[in-house]
Amino acid sequence: MLDVEEIRKDFPILGKGVVYLDNAASSLTPQQVVDKEVEFYQEYRANVERGIHKFSQKASEEYEKAHSIVADFIGASSADNIVMMKNTTEGINFVANSHDWKKGDKIVTTILEHHSNFITWIRVAKRHGCTLEIVKADEEGHLSLSDFEKVIDDRTRLVALTRVSNVLGCITPVKEIASIAHEHGALVLEDGAQGVPHLKTDVKDSGVDFLAFSGHKMLGPTGSGCLYIADSSLYNVEPLCIGGGTIADVSLEGYELAEPPLRFEAGTPAIAQSIGLGEACKYLKRLTMDYVESREKILTKRLFEGLSEIDNVTIYGPSNLNERLGIVSFNINGMNPHDAALTLDSEYNIAVRSGHHCALPLIKELLKMPGGTVRASTYFYNTVEEIDLLVEAVKEITKRVS
Ligand SMILES: Cc1ncc(COP(=O)(O)O)c(C=O)c1O
Known part of the structure; x- marks a missing residue:
């Protein structure tokens, strides 16, 4: 023990x-994670995925390893599914801005959500003429599956919900709701900010298409987080930003995006923080x-x-x-x-x-x-x-x- x-x-x-x-606001960070970040700054401080020199090679190797460790921690099939973000909010906004929303599309969310997973959808609905359905809960925070069955239909593009309420601490039936959504061809975004740090997470079992979570709530550095994107969506979503690091080729006429996850991680990423997040996942896995x-x-x-x-x-x-x-x-x-x-x-x-x-x-x-x-x-x-x-x-x- x-x-x-x-x-x-x-x-x-x-x-x-x-x-x-x-x-729930932010966890503490163990010395092992701090040491890992310091290791980057003291031993191989360089940019990633760009340089031919040894420091850049080592930094890239550690940065890529962090993707693999995070993938393993949440049960994803590969590092390609892991996009490093600075927090849950950025991951949710990525999903909001990476789809070609059409007038009349329906987005379903719940009354339990953190503003990051709520006002984001109000904005999408207002900008694109989508319908936003908000599923209510009872006083203790219980959601009823029959309410989801009623509102999710073939017009529904996305169901966005939290695994755990950051106010009530209640756990929601994400897997069951994902199954209802998928019957209608809708995508599912799980806000894992409070779930991933505290509960075993298996994206293959829950079947979600996107999972956003924050490293700083699970022993990782501030400025670290992740968006998991399921294989089926990897090539169907637009990167939030493009630029350095996201391309396979560029000509005067156009550009070809790099393979995931690089196509989604524009500019110099939060290298030390992401490597630290990998170490945090290792710590939790050891425990x-x-x-x-x-x-x-x-x-x-x-x-x-x-x-x-x-x-x-x-x-x-x-x-x-x-x-x-x-x-x-x-x-x-x-x-x-x-x-x-x-x-x-x-x-x-x-x-x-x-x-x-x-x-x-x-x-x-x-x-x-x-x-x-x-x-x-x-x-x-x-x-x-x-x-x-x-x-x-x-x-x-x-x-x-x-
Ligand atoms: C359920 C939930 N979603 C999203 C967030 C936003 O997390 P971050 O500030 O790390 O983006 C929080 C933060 O408390 C949260 O509890």
Whole structure:
């Protein structure tokens, strides 16, 4: 059995006394990932896919290796399916801008989405005259498959949905929804920002056509992320940007794009960050996602049950713990969530997020809490003792609210 105290030694920030429960916003980074980035800067700092010299060759080799490691981590068939991005948002915008949308095309999304997977589709709909259908959820965040069966039809080009809500922590049935979409010839984009870091991911099993996720939420460097593109779409999508690095040939009349993924990675990419993301995937693979999931189950149970026992605290999201991850949104009744988060930070050194979590449609329409919520979010390196510190702090703070 892996010892969490040993694991915590890999994360120097954890030695600074903070209780870090803002992992859904961004995770911490282990020393191994930092070292890998430093290795690039100190040992083979050069541009990739351009130079003939040894440094460029080595940098290219490491950069390509990172694609293969990420592909393996999400069950993709090859490195060709992996396009390095700076974050989930960029991946989603890539998909939005890489199709020839036609008037009357239908795009289906859900009320659970982060703004990155929501306003993007409002813009596409407005620009191209597409119809945007927004599937609602119940108060705990459950989506009903029959609602998807009703709205997905032969006009539907794309279904874009998250695997896990960043507010409610609920897990959505992406595989089942993908199957309904595919029956109608629609493509499926999974927002994996909260799913890939915490749950085993297998794109072949889920059948999604696109999967966007952020490296910085899964131990990787900031500025790292990825868009997976299934084989069937690799040659059907327009690159978001073109230019240096994306071509096989150029003449006065035109150009021929390079093979994927190079055709999608215009200009000098985020080399160190991408190599760091590969190292982060290696770290998670070494731990195993079974371990990650099992640690988070323990932490989620403790967090949910601890907060549930406090009078004057309202918790949002599924009450069945098997349906959620370690993202627990709550409010101290009668207290602004920002005040609660500020008190937790300044008096208890506990870092949580507060506000609308970039999910205003969910916050306003589903929770009817325009002020938002406090959100505590765990990762495998958190401890039960840290959860208890949060619960005790919240208990004390509630006593101050009359
Ligand atoms: C579900 C979800 N989608 C998309 C994003 C956007 O991620 P990024 O800011 O890394 O692009 C987030 C970030 O919190 C998220 O939680």
